[in-house]
Amino acid sequence: MDKLSSWMERALKQLNLVSNMNQKEGFSRLGYTKEEKLSQHQFRKIAQKLGLETHQDSAGNQWAIWKVDEKVPTIALGSHLDTVYNGGGYDGVSGVLTALATVKALKDESVQPNRNIAIIAFACEESARFGVSTIGSKAICGILKTERIAHLQDLDGTTLAEAVDNCGLNWKKIKHAKLSSGDLEQFIELHIEQGKQLESTNTKIAIVSVIARPTRLKVTCQGMTNHTGTTRMGERRDALVAISPLINFIETKALEMNKRQKDSLVATVSKMQLSPNSMNMIPGEVTLGIDIRSTSAALKKEMTRSIDDFLEEIKRTRPVNIEIEKLVDDDPIQLDKAIQERLRDTCSKLGISSLTLDSGAGHDVMNMAQKWASGLIFIPCRDGISHHPKEHAEMNDLLTGTKVLIAYLKEIVITK
């Protein structure tokens, strides 16, 4: 396994386009940018070296296939290569890297699989650039709502449609990436946990049973701007003063709900914009972005309702107008029970400690699971830190994840 781990060391840096994983500013490889394309190019180079057939679909997803026969089913593994701004080199890459390493190991052992094995590097999984996530996997599953998102702009004012076209793709044809249910038999994703539960319980593998998906609210509080020096305290319609209690209310409410039911929900005021945001002007308008996640749709509804009530109370007591827009409201996704069971068996046979977790973050597998039997494996990441230059996963843990994938696949693809 030392040979495999040093191969993985090299491939990890290659996919991250660096010679050293210690990057002070982290990795900024956003979806549908030339940086993502460069990483995809490295993916194809590595896959071709392993003797896999590579191609790109019309959504920019990268495919590397070990094709044994047109007529046999295909098992897919994979994750994504894009990152957030100043993110880490393991979120996404870990799943692509371990999939490649798994195929390499099977080939080194001269395994003759009775299934085709496909590795997918999904395009634009992160919402960092356009505010919409998992675009590549949504396209494959045929659930991409192109009309709604074509016009979304990044910080430079480039629209999603333009960005896709700039990658040598054709936005109008992005839906052609859709596959029919017969095209795949199942899908398995490996990902870093982005949390502390494996680390704190000193467990090596988490098998995910359900994926929480966000409810996202945009709250706009409208007051009246005026001069900070000449407007008496009693004559103000300060939008910031009116809305700010919501921030602590949301934390308090979430903590209370988690006391009732341990770690059942997270809620965050993650975005905030003041207008005019000028030193001598009273804030006339404030917009907030709120991100609510739980594996229970009911708990998300409870939080949303209590936010509504709290804002009603503010409107009653402050001279402001408040509007709430529901940007996203997705129900949790249950993963395939049989696959979870088989993954658990695989771990115990290998003597690798495992536990069952919910996923607080969305992943490409949450789309794939709506069409194909799917599974999600977590490996530990240091201090639970992710989307940050400090994000780190140990090579030993990446190797352990790979061992699980190898054994899991052998169970299926080797004819006894």
Next chain:
Amino acid sequence: MDKLSSWMERALKQLNLVSNMNQKEGFSRLGYTKEEKLSQHQFRKIAQKLGLETHQDSAGNQWAIWKVDEKVPTIALGSHLDTVYNGGGYDGVSGVLTALATVKALKDESVQPNRNIAIIAFACEESARFGVSTIGSKAICGILKTERIAHLQDLDGTTLAEAVDNCGLNWKKIKHAKLSSGDLEQFIELHIEQGKQLESTNTKIAIVSVIARPTRLKVTCQGMTNHTGTTRMGERRDALVAISPLINFIETKALEMNKRQKDSLVATVSKMQLSPNSMNMIPGEVTLGIDIRSTSAALKKEMTRSIDDFLEEIKRTRPVNIEIEKLVDDDPIQLDKAIQERLRDTCSKLGISSLTLDSGAGHDVMNMAQKWASGLIFIPCRDGISHHPKEHAEMNDLLTGTKVLIAYLKEIVITK
């Protein structure tokens, strides 16, 4: 006076570069921009038509002088022509306009003054563009700290020094605008109140006794960013949740201080910046801008101290680091008592209602008053609204202000 008021109607639009004062987006004529220069050009045209000598000093201040004799003292009137972003057409312009109208009236009456009368249109009074206010009048008074502010940038990244040079001036020579105390005898500014006290007491003129100047704080709260979906509520270092109670604390404290001493202080969290400010990321850093004003330095200190204590408490109870930077801390400015007295007499002789007020906002006169006997007159503005497209002053009130200036000057410049 009808002739004068219709002349003022025209001049008001001319100085605002519009044919109609109703502008949905208001006026954006920032300091040291071509828009300010265009307005200054109109000022010179109007002044020259009145037979005044015009020139520009090395800070870009515009001068129009009715010179009767080198050897007699000079009385100066004036205000500024620049605005904030989407501001009103009366803040500043009112003082320049009424000064011009005053000279016109004196000339129409063929008054032979025994003083030179100067009108100053100060450059860049507003802090909107570079965060530093009253640059032109500071230069005249020799209190401009050029080293500290040369590098300050506007939204486009243009530095103050570059902006001044781009106006055909020379930043290195801006201090040459400094005058010696002998060059002027006194200075009078007329300005809109930017508050509601004249309106609510149905009074026509306010004579200002003291000008509050701001204390400005920059507070930086440093937590740790992480994924909103995977970081449990109990494991967070959310900088926004930690700092947000400060916003309501400042309002509560200010209201309490005003209860103790009516309308003695205003305090505002006017700026706020989250980082990364992304929907699926916990705020890792938040910076706030706080603006505190009072005519009592002691009350400003009391507010600043209680903010310090409150932040210490947050540091004790939340896993964040907080830094406070004092950007500005200026003491209040007392205006000349004799001039206040003479202005009061003038009003009563004219049968115009007047009251004495403090000014919550800074004005060019606060610099001039440090070198020359100075006075400040307020006229009403609708609903106290300023720095806003809705800012409005009635022509009748502008005319009343002009009458006061005319009578005040006659008292001084006509030899009995």
